[in-house]
Amino acid sequence: MFASIWGAQITRVDGTPSPKDDLELAKKLIESARVAVESPGLQRLMLEKAYSYAMKDPAGTGDAMHAVMSLRKLFPTEGDTWDDRAVALQEKIWRAAPAADRLIITDVYRRMLQHAAERQVRLNNYVESQNLVRRAAEMARVLDAEAIEEVKELTRAITDRQRVDKRATDLVEAFAKGTAEAKPTTLAEAAELLGGVLPRGAEVRALPMGDDKVLTYLSGVLRQPASKTTSVQAAWMGDYFRQAADRPSTPPAKGPTPYRVALLRVSAAWYARFLAMHLELDSERLRVLLASQQVAEELSRGPRPQAFELDRYGAALLTTVDVARNRISGTWAPTGGGMTVTSPAVAALATATPALLTLPVSPGEAYEITMQFMAEGASGIGLVLPVGAGVVTISRSGTACTLSEVKTSALPLNSAMPDLARDTDRHTLYARVVVREGLAAILIAYDGVEIGRWEGKATDLTVPAGYALPDRAAVGVFAVGGKAQITDISVNVLRGQARLLPIAAPDELPLDGSRPRDAVVTQISPLSSSYYHNGVTVAFDAAVPGGPRLTITEPSQEARIVRAGFPALMSNSANLAPLRTDYNRYKQLLAMVQSAPQAYTAADAQKLHQLHRDVEVAVATDAKQRSESVLFAAMHLLGDRYRRASSNWATSIQKNTSAEEFQLIVKYGKTAVGG
Numbered sequence: 169m170f171a172s173i174w175g176a177q178i179t180r181v182d183g184t185p186s187p188k189d190d191l192e193l194a195k196k197l198i199e200s201a202r203v204a205v206e207s208p209g210l211q212r213l214m215l216e217k218a219y220s221y222a223m224k225d226p227a228g229t230g231d232a233m234h235a236v237m238s239l240r241k242l243f244p245t246e247g248d249t250w251d252d253r254a255v256a257l258q259e260k261i262w263r264a265a266p267a268a269d270r271l272i273i274t275d276v277y278r279r280m281l282q283h284a285a286e287r288q289v290r291l292n293n294y295v296e297s298q299n300l301v302r303r304a305a306e307m308a309r310v311l312d313a314e315a316i317e318e319v320k321e322l323t324r325a326i327t328d329r330q331r332v333d334k335r336a337t338d339l340v341e342a343f344a345k346g347t348a349e350a351k352p353t354t355l356a357e358a359a360e361l362l363g364g365v366l367p368r369g370a371e372v373r374a375l376p377m378g379d380d381k382v383l384t385y386l387s388g389v390l391r392q393p394a395s396k397t398t399s400v401q402a403a404w405m406g407d408y409f410r411q412a413a414d415r416p417s418t419p420p421a422k423g424p425t426p427y428r429v430a431l432l433r434v435s436a437a438w439y440a441r442f443l444a445m446h447l448e449l450d451s452e453r454l455r456v457l458l459a460s461q462q463v464a465e466e467l468s469r470g471p472r473p474q475a476f477e478l479d480r481y482g483a484a485l486l487t488t489v490d491v492a493r494n495r496i497s498g499t500w501a502p503t504g505g506g507m508t509v510t511s512p513a514v515a516a517l518a519t520a521t522p523a524l525l526t527l528p529v530s531p532g533e534a535y536e537i538t539m540q541f542m543a544e545g546a547s548g549i550g551l552v553l554p555v556g557a558g559v560v561t562i563s564r565s566g567t568a569c570t571l572s573e574v575k576t577s578a579l580p581l582n583s584a585m586p587d588l589a590r591d592t593d594r595h596t597l598y599a600r601v602v603v604r605e606g607l608a609a610i611l612i613a614y615d616g617v618e619i620g621r622w623e624g625k626a627t628d629l630t631v632p633a634g635y636a637l638p639d640r641a642a643v644g645v646f647a648v649g650g651k652a653q654i655t656d657i658s659v660n661v662l663r664g665q666a667r668l669l670p671i672a673a674p675d676e677l678p679l680d681g682s683r684p685r686d687a688v689v690t691q692i693s694p695l696s697s698s699y700y701h702n703g704v705t706v707a708f709d710a711a712v713p714g715g716p717r718l719t720i721t722e723p724s725q726e727a728r729i730v731r732a733g734f735p736a737l738m739s740n741s742a743n744l745a746p747l748r749t750d751y752n753r754y755k756q757l758l759a760m761v762q763s764a765p766q767a768y769t770a771a772d773a774q775k776l777h778q779l780h781r782d783v784e785v786a787v788a789t790d791a792k793q794r795s796e797s798v799l800f801a802a803m804h805l806l807g808d809r810y811r812r813a814s815s816n817w818a819t820s821i822q823k824n825t826s827a828e829e830f831q832l833i834v835k836y837g838k839t840a841v842g843g
Contacts, residue, residue: 170213178217187225194222194231198790201238205627208242208557208606215239219253226264230794233257237680242557244530244641247667248287254679255284271311272801278307278315280679282322283670286475294330301326312812325474394481395662399446402482403456406438410463429470430477436463436487437479444482444536444660447598447616457540457656460484461505464656468502473668478529480665485527485643485657493673496637496685498523498647506655507645514547514649521634522548522646527657528671530554530641533603534663539645540596540656543588547649551657554641555610556603558629562612564588564597565648569612569619573630581612581620589650602662638678638685639669675702677804681797684804689796699780701800702807708780715777720767723811727818733837734761734821743836747828757829760821765813772806 174197181193197218201211219235222228236257240250258277265273281304288297301323308315386408389401413431439460446453467487478488486507491500499510500523511523531537533556543549548565561572567585572578598613608626612619631637637644645657659666672678674686683689688700696709703721722728737743738761744754779799786792822830 170210174214174217181221187228190221191225191228191231194218194228194235195788195790197221198231198235198238199788201235202789208627211242212239215242229257229261229264231790233261233681234790234794237682240680241640244554244639247530247641251280251284251287255280269798269802272798272805274307275311275315275805276677276679276801278304278311278319279670281307282319283475283679285322285326286668289326289329289474289476292333294326294333297326312808321471322474325477329476397441397481399442402438402442402445403452406435406442406456406459406463409435409438410459429467432463432467433473433477433487434479436460436467436484437482439463440479440484440658441482441660443540443656443658444538444598447538447596447613449594449596449615460656460658463487464505468505475668475670478666478668481661483529483531483659483666485529485659486654488528488668489525491525494526494528494671496524496526496644497521498525500525503653506653508651508653509546509645509647510651511546511647511649520547520648522648524552524635524637524644524646526637526639526671527643527645528639528669529643529659530639530667530669531601531643531659531661532664532666534601535659535661535666536598536600537643537657537659538596538598539654540594542594542653542655543591543647543650544653545589545650546647546652547589549588549647549652549654550645551597551599552631552635552637552644552646553599553601554643555601555608555629556606556626558608558626559631559637559640560610560629561632561635561646562597562599563646564595564614569597569614571610571612571620571622572632574622574624575628576630579620579622582614585614594655638671641667642669642671675804677797677801681794683793683796684800687800697780699799699803702804703811704803704807706776706780706803708777715770715773716780718768718773718776718806720807720810723815724818727814728841729834729837730818730821731764731814731837732840733833733835734764736836736840737833743832747832757825760824763817765810765817767810768806776802776806 177193177196181189194217197214201214201218204211204214215235215238219232219239222232222235233254236250236253240247240254243250258273258280262270262273262277281300285297285300285304288294288300301319305316305319305323308319386405389397389405409431413428413435439456442456443453443460446456464484464487472490472493473488486502486505489502489507491502501508507525509523509525511520514520531554537551537553539551541549543564548563550561550563550565552559552561560574563570563572564585565588567587568583569581569585570578571581596613596615598616600611602609603626606626607624608629609621609623611621631640635644635646643657643659645654670679672685675684677684684701686701688698690698690700692698692707692709695711696707698705698707700706705719707717709717722731738758741754744757749757776799779795779802782795783792783799786795821833825833
């Protein structure tokens, strides 16, 4: 099919020496792939070819990146392949970037390098991961303190993981040599050796655990394929690693047990596998649920996990959430290892806006997932699930449970259930998703009882309006029309591996070049429009001379007060009368207020104006998207630069003025801002 459509054009392009027609063909292939949604195989071939042809022209890196990111969205289970290509491409873009755009592109390149380093650790390629981190550190040094700290945190995590892996490898070698003193003498030591530190495989199978029944059972569970693990084994393993994390090491160590957080994450993963398999609402499920929540509460006090800290077969999804980063809408609050969600009351569910949260994990193309919840007045609650190239929601609302959208419509699964708005009992929603060669099968159960199945093309499943996630490979959870308590969301991967996704915060630039989540574009009139991102608002109006109008928010209310109050104080020398300021001090204060950073320069406005023109003249959809992403990147850099300078200036004012002077600045500032 591909040859019949594109064969003649490819032959013609291959026969010419100029790279210009290669790039033109790449653009056509990308545009055609966009509409070939019924044929994922054809889409893939067109995008792969588009990447190859775009790379032949130095001006084609943007189109090549667009092709790679499209492949990443369509085939998320091969994310590592696409991400490796994206890193190589971003390096080319960074090297060729003009000076005016260098900082913007440097930040994107830095985040891509960090993401790639995490992937290499997951593959135990420490040398390559350290090379990537060093390159990321070089990028961070020309950015800001926040970027430097991010790289340092990742470096520390990689170093800790490498130390644990080396210790485990040394113990394995000692076992193989029969060194008696290397045998673990406590559960904690055994857990450090086996608890997610080593992959399943030859290393674990080689461990001779002797006559120790506990260690023999432990190694037996780790030796077997993940698909053979029973719920009883999963619960035992969760308990085992939780106890190992809380048991003092031998000899006693200062502070907590070494690798305690790593052991708790392993425990949480095994508990998640149990909860995703054991659906009966019996005493054992309630016991494990309570234990899982206690572990999740402890983990919630620490930093968000790195990608290589996520177990490959199971995950307690709520332990991966950073609410500030992952919230899409509504009010979400962590509570005791679970999550409370509040959504505004609604008159009709069909038109309601959900409270939506991204769970930044990709479970792949075969998995089972459970959500345990209590609807404390909510009219609806459910999950957003990736299904191959499709996305679907499973919603429990009113007296029904539905699957949406299936060929653009909601598919009822059961319409004779108790009214959710009046139900305060604890319930379990379960889904099993399996995708193979574009065909999908979904099984749904409620409180352990099957309520429906669906089979068909994954591309027939589309996410309803208002339920889209920043990354279509991620899982999402939502509630509508009231309050709900979510006590657990657990996934058990049946094929492949779970992956932690680098979800951008609302005010960050997504790695794939898509529109930032906080972005707002308003077409005011045919001649005027406004763009908002990262606290920066830019209004373009062809009828108004003087270029675009810019406003940038202050970094904090305190900085806003100082920014408004100091000029107001210095606007009239009589205002300083209560301070009895002499002339020399007056000149010092005047110099300080005049040193306030400007929000932007004329060159900044001119640059934004040019970038907006690029957006306006772009005709092809992908070209317009790329031009828009560059405009948002420039706005992002401008906002960060100004707020950093404004914050530093406000801090210096407080340090270099007396208490009486600063109190007067604050007084005038509060009057000026109305606070």
